[in-house]
Amino acid sequence: MGSHLCDALLAGGHTVLCADNLLTGRMANLEHLLDESRFEFVERDVCQPFDPGEVDYVFHFASPASPVDYLRHGIETLQVGSAGAINCLEIAKKYSAKFLLASTSECYGDPLEHPQKESYWGHVNPVGPRSVYDEAKRFAEAATMAYHRTYQVDTRIVRIFNTYGPRLKLDDGRVISNFMKQALRGEPLTVYGDGLQTRSFCYVSDEIAGIMALAQSDEHLPVNIGNPSEFTMLECAQLVLDVTGSQSELRFEALPQDDPKQRRPDIAKARELLEWEPKIDFRTGLQLSLEYFRGAVASSQ
Numbered sequence: 001m002g003s004h005l006c007d008a009l010l011a012g013g014h015t016v017l018c019a020d021n022l023l024t025g026r027m028a029n030l031e032h033l034l035d036e037s038r039f040e041f042v043e044r045d046v047c048q049p050f051d052p053g054e055v056d057y058v059f060h061f062a063s064p065a066s067p068v069d070y071l072r073h074g075i076e077t078l079q080v081g082s083a084g085a086i087n088c089l090e091i092a093k094k095y096s097a098k099f100l101l102a103s104t105s106e107c108y109g110d111p112l113e114h115p116q117k118e119s120y121w122g123h124v125n126p127v128g129p130r131s132v133y134d135e136a137k138r139f140a141e142a143a144t145m146a147y148h149r150t151y152q153v154d155t156r157i158v159r160i161f162n163t164y165g166p167r168l169k170l171d172d173g174r175v176i177s178n179f180m181k182q183a184l185r186g187e188p189l190t191v192y193g194d195g196l197q198t199r200s201f202c203y204v205s206d207e208i209a210g211i212m213a214l215a216q217s218d219e220h221l222p223v224n225i226g227n228p229s230e231f232t233m234l235e236c237a238q239l240v241l242d243v244t245g246s247q248s249e250l251r252f253e254a255l256p257q258d259d260p261k262q263r264r265p266d267i268a269k270a271r272e273l274l275e276w277e278p279k280i281d282f283r284t285g286l287q288l289s290l291e292y293f294r295g296a297v298a299s300s301q
């Protein structure tokens with residue numbers, strides 16, 4: 001998502017310094033920007049204090065984001081949500097810059113309220129395997145609000161719901177990349193549990209448009225940005241088969257621990273405050289992603 005954010009900021013005429021330690025990211029996603037004079041990349045771990053020089057805006061997007069990545073890098077995930085968030089907030093404080101935290105729908109855990117409004121405090125297992133991510137993001141939200149309240153840092157918090165599109169890693173373990181990869185390889189699509197659990201999927205250009213609108217707003221409390229159209233995993237699998245034209249079958253496997261059963265944003269706040277709503281429906285988003293996934297699957301073989 002960071003590379004798409006860089007694209008949007010550059011298209012808006014801004015100058016961008018992008019810091020990433022490449023723990024889960026890939027330079028391939030930034031290669032198209034390396035000759036751009038208003039873009040600079042530094043390979044850096046944001047958990048170490050650093051001074052980028054004067055900036056107007058700090059976007060803290062660094063964090064392993066897919067379950068495969070944050071389960072593999074649990075300690076790094078806790079560090080980037082805590083020390084990393086504090087370092088980025090310190091930069092914003094030093095330069096009186098605005099700050100935006102990329103938070104997540106995982107703050108709601110396995111929700112007891114559906115759909116999830118920003119006012120819902122969540123249902124998170126604090127000691128389960130996913131807690132490294134959920135609690136790191138909840139800490140990062142708390143730190144963001146504390147810097148706002150204590151130092152008047154001009155902060156924003158976006159709670160991002162499942163986002164997909166070109167540049168997703170094939171092996172990130174999230175359902176869209178799994179299904180697209182398996183469908184394009186002619187392998188069975190892996191469905192966990194009975195496949196009736198739901199997710200809502202936001203195409204990346206919609207997500208970035210919502211984040212840019214929030215970045216320009218004056219709202220300090222969290223705002224959900226996602227697509228409220230909800231699909232079961234079985235419906236999702238069928239759509240992927242339709243869009244790819246694949247004949248793959250479905251293979252059912254046990255549900256991972258603490259896997260949320262339902263996830264759907266209530267986006268009334270974003271609609272009212274930002275006059276934003278997603279424009280790309282799921283089928284169209286999958287079609288727009290197809291060429292990228294075809295290329296990624298071809299070069300992985």
Ligand SMILES: NC(=O)c1ccc[n+]([C@@H]2O[C@H](COP(=O)([O-])OP(=O)(O)OC[C@H]3O[C@@H](n4cnc5c(N)ncnc54)[C@H](O)[C@@H]3O)[C@@H](O)[C@H]2O)c1
Nearest residue numbers: 001020021022023024025045046061062063065160162163
């Ligand atoms: N994609 C989604 O559906 C989704 C949903 C909710 C929240 N988010 C949040 O959005 C942000 C971006 O997610 P993404 O999907 O693009 O994931 P991603 O893994 O593609 O990008 C995260 C980037 O952070 C970098 N990173 C990790 N630790 C770092 C550190 N200590 N210092 C510097 N860089 C570091 C990684 O190398 C990677 O490039 C994350 O904060 C994630 O939690 C994403």
